[in-house]
Amino acid sequence: MTTPTEHLVSVDGSDVRFACAEGDTLLRAALRAGVGLGYECNSGSCGSCRYDLLAGEMHDRRPDAPGLSPRDRRKGRRLACQSEPRTDCLVKVGPIAPVATHRPVRQTAELRSITPLTHDMQEFVFAAEKHAGFRPGQYAMITLPDGNVERAYSMSNLGNCYGEWKFVVKRVPDGHATSILFDKLEVGASVELDGPYGHAYLRDKENQSIVCVGGGSGLGAMISIVLGAAALPGAGAWTVHLFCGGRTARDIHVPESLVRAGRRLGMLQVHTALSDVGETEDDTAYRGFLHEAVVERLAGSLTDFTYYAAGPPAMTDALMRALVLDSGLDADRLYFDRFC
Ligand SMILES: Cc1cc2nc3c(=O)[nH]c(=O)nc-3n(C[C@H](O)[C@H](O)[C@H](O)COP(=O)(O)OP(=O)(O)OC[C@H]3O[C@@H](n4cnc5c(N)ncnc54)[C@H](O)[C@@H]3O)c2cc1C
Ligand code: FES
Numbered sequence: 001m002t003t004p005t006e007h008l009v010s011v012d013g014s015d016v017r018f019a020c021a022e023g024d025t026l027l028r029a030a031l032r033a034g035v036g037l038g039y040e041c042n043s044g045s046c047g048s049c050r051y052d053l054l055a056g057e058m059h060d061r062r063p064d065a066p067g068l069s070p071r072d073r074r075k076g077r078r079l080a081c082q083s084e085p086r087t088d089c090l091v092k093v094g095p096i097a098p099v100a101t102h103r104p105v106r107q108t109a110e111l112r113s114i115t116p117l118t119h120d121m122q123e124f125v126f127a128a129e130k131h132a133g134f135r136p137g138q139y140a141m142i143t144l145p146d147g148n149v150e151r152a153y154s155m156s157n158l159g160n161c162y163g164e165w166k167f168v169v170k171r172v173p174d175g176h177a178t179s180i181l182f183d184k185l186e187v188g189a190s191v192e193l194d195g196p197y198g199h200a201y202l203r204d205k206e207n208q209s210i211v212c213v214g215g216g217s218g219l220g221a222m223i224s225i226v227l228g229a230a231a232l233p234g235a236g237a238w239t240v241h242l243f244c245g246g247r248t249a250r251d252i253h254v255p256e257s258l259v260r261a262g263r264r265l266g267m268l269q270v271h272t273a274l275s276d277v278g279e280t281e282d283d284t285a286y287r288g289f290l291h292e293a294v295v296e297r298l299a300g301s302l303t304d305f306t307y308y309a310a311g312p313p314a315m316t317d318a319l320m321r322a323l324v325l326d327s328g329l330d331a332d333r334l335y336f337d338r339f340c
Helices: 026-032 070-074 176-183 216-230 256-264 290-297 313-325
Strands: 006-011 017-021 050-055 058-060 083-085 089-092 105-116 121-128 139-143 150-154 164-170 190-197 209-215 239-246 267-274 306-310 334-336
Touching: 006 026, 017 026, 026 083, 121 176, 121 190, 139 164, 150 164, 150 216, 164 176, 164 216, 209 216, 209 290, 209 313, 216 239, 216 256, 216 306, 239 290, 256 267, 267 290, 290 313, 306 313, 313 334
Parallel strands: 006 089, 209 239, 209 306, 239 267, 306 334
Antiparallel strands: 006 017, 050 089, 058 083, 105 121, 105 190, 121 164, 139 150, 139 190
């Protein structure tokens, strides 16, 4: 049964059916119903949510989304993260998995504080109506009031029952959303927060030797993962290497909360990698790219770890090549959601 403002989506070749509220996307409605369609970025860029529309009408939120190639468009393929059903629909999708984390919820949240971390990174803390249900390393979609711009941001804290959502955001020069966040949004402003999303969350029952790699904008997700490991009952058995990257020392921020987390973990080692070859006062920093730092610093034990990574696609792609293609790490020991 659907209400007049919902449309029924049926999945071809199966008995899977779910309701999609008017204005919601095919992908998010599926996840809210516990139907795990494939996806990564939720923003129209990675292409991992492609599907075929067999019957019904869809509105395309972002007709020029880079996630579809010209060949996909010729074949009539679509992106579930950008498709809003306008009628009941029949769709053909890839493999469906159960949703292993909290189901995403849309809610209003109020901006409570803004804290500068570096010259171009700030922490934004929001208070939402309901509890903050998410796993360390996941992200939420934030719709900003000014211009209705929506972007993905990873939580930098842990899920909690008092509705607190923290994000570390890096300013993008002339970026649409970050200009609003950094220059216009004031404490007390309301945003729409929709989440959690993402597959690159801490697997607390797997390998207790982990490496977290956060390039620039990826720092928040990695803070959350380190805090998540430190909050586990057996935290003393965990070995964690955290790699943070930037161009120069002024791009790096290591929050105080990580120092406290380090006291609970068996071992926490923080490495920094600086890609600009100029002078630096930080003698311990690796000079080069993040993926090179990981390979050099963990040489000999690279394949002992499970990896979590977040940051620009150039960084996660280079890391995947270095670890999986060049060093023989099993691809299922590297978790990341592309920030594209
Ligand atoms: C899974 C994920 C997690 C992320 N986590 C973080 C984080 O924790 N911290 C952080 O600083 N950044 C994060 N990002 C990046 C963030 O979502 C923004 O891309 C970034 O802040 C720049 O946004 P902007 O609007 O300022 O820049 P712009 O250059 O204006 O836009 C940036 C990107 O937004 C996309 N975009 C353009 N139009 C649309 C549209 N209509 N709908 C949706 N997307 C559109 C484009 O692909 C473009 O690459 C994450 C991205 C993803 C995908
Ligand atoms: S394009 Fe839809 S999830 Fe990335």
